[in-house]
Amino acid sequence: xxxxxxxxxxNKQIPAYFVYENDNIVAFLDINPVNPGHxxxxxxxxxxxxxxxxxxxxxxxxxxTKKIAAAVIKAVKADGFNVGINTKPAAGQVIxxxxxxxxxxxxxxxxxxxxxxxxERPEMDKVREAVKKLL
Amino acid sequence: xxxxxxxxxxNKQIPAYFVYENDNIVAFLDINPVNPGHxxxxxxxxxxxxxxxxxxxxxxxxxxTKKIAAAVIKAVKADGFNVGINTKPAAGQVIxxxxxxxxxxxxxxxxxxxxxxxxERPEMDKVREAVKKLL
Numbered sequence: 001x002x003x004x005x006x007x008x009x010x011n012k013q014i015p016a017y018f019v020y021e022n023d024n025i026v027a028f029l030d031i032n033p034v035n036p037g038h039x040x041x042x043x044x045x046x047x048x049x050x051x052x053x054x055x056x057x058x059x060x061x062x063x064x065t066k067k068i069a070a071a072v073i074k075a076v077k078a079d080g081f082n083v084g085i086n087t088k089p090a091a092g093q094v095i096x097x098x099x100x101x102x103x104x105x106x107x108x109x110x111x112x113x114x115x116x117x118x119x120e121r122p123e124m125d126k127v128r129e130a131v132k133k134l135l
Numbered sequence: 136x137x138x139x140x141x142x143x144x145x146n147k148q149i150p151a152y153f154v155y156e157n158d159n160i161v162a163f164l165d166i167n168p169v170n171p172g173h174x175x176x177x178x179x180x181x182x183x184x185x186x187x188x189x190x191x192x193x194x195x196x197x198x199x200t201k202k203i204a205a206a207v208i209k210a211v212k213a214d215g216f217n218v219g220i221n222t223k224p225a226a227g228q229v230i231x232x233x234x235x236x237x238x239x240x241x242x243x244x245x246x247x248x249x250x251x252x253x254x255e256r257p258e259m260d261k262v263r264e265a266v267k268k269l270l
Contacts, residue, residue: 017259018258021268027267029259032251033238037262049220050201058195066185066193068270075265080223083185087204087213091240092248103249105226113227114246116167116237122151124164127172130210131154131164135203 006097010044020068024060027068029109030101034111037104041065041098048096062098071103078104141232145179159195164266165236169246171240172211176200183231184222196235204237213239250268 008014012028019039030038041061043063047053054060069081081102086093105111118125145151145161152164154174165173176196182188188196204216210230219225219236254262 017263019263020270030251031259033254034249034251036252036254036258037266038251039266050174051205052146055198055201058197062193062197063190066188066190066192067265070186071266071269074269076262079225080221080228081218082222082226083218084217085218087217088240089239090214090242091217091242093215103226105223106233107225109225111249114169116169116173117167117171119171123171124166127211128152128154128164130163131172131174131206134206134209 004046004095004097006042006095006099007046010042019071020064022060022064024057025064027064035076035104035106035109036103037072037078039068039072039102041068041100041102045100046064047098049093049098050085051087053098057098061098064104065100072102073104076104080105080109139230139232139267141177141230142181142232145177150157154206155197155199159192160199162199170211170213170239170241170244172207172213172237174203174207174237176203176235176237178233181234184228184233185220186222188233198236200235207237208239211239214242215240218249240265 010014020027025043027041030040042056074080082103144151155162160178162174162176165175178192207215217238
């Protein structure tokens with residue numbers, strides 16, 4: 001994909017702070033980190049998002065993420081980490097080449113999680129039935 | 136695990152809004168959803184977090200998540216979704232049985248993402264070297 005920045009990084013046409021590479025994926029530091037050590041795990045093949053990514057690639061992504069995240073949190077002395085995959089612009093996806101964020105977290109970083117709502121039982125039942133029908 | 140609420144849900148000792156089940160995982164609606172359709176994908180075996188979860192379980196989790204998320208966003212007519220796995224209390228983990236969040240997103244939901252920082256190159260290099268040494 002000519003204009004994909006992640007394809008260019010994978011192909012070494014653009015430099016990146018690589019931390020890991022195997023046959024299927026690369027991992028490099030996000031240049032706009034939420035916290036130090038913020039790392040992206042990226043399949044080498046161009047797939048636009050999670051929904052378009054083959055199962056065998058996804059399997060490798062999450063098992064490798066476990067190992068990479070363990071190294072990242074040790075390296076930056078973090079207290080934990082979030083894994084995130086944003087799919088579609090409404091979810092904050094900006095680069096349309098599948099990628100997974102590893103965000104190191106510190107007890108003192110002050111980052112807030114989204115608030116939860118309360119749905120009544122009839123609405124929960126309705127959602128559940130709609131999802132089940134599609135699976 | 137006697138006191139684990141997710142083990143009790145898996146074992147059907149506590150009710151839940153199940154949407155999917157196979158030999159390795161279950162998926163059910165989060166009772167405190169960020170948005171309607173917020174779903175948890177949970178391994179049946181008790182593992183406290185992502186770092187402790189075996190590779191074969193993680194593989195199934197993410198490939199299944201792809202299929203479940205596709206159904207969820209269709210069911211609630213969402214515009215996208217976030218996948219999230221919080222690991223350790225500093226990262227917002229509250230229940231210590233591995234679970235993955237599927238959060239449907241709507242263009243109009245107003246949820247904000249965490250701001251990014253700018254790290255200078257020497258600090259990025261230092262982090263990269265520390266991570267690479269551990270991988």
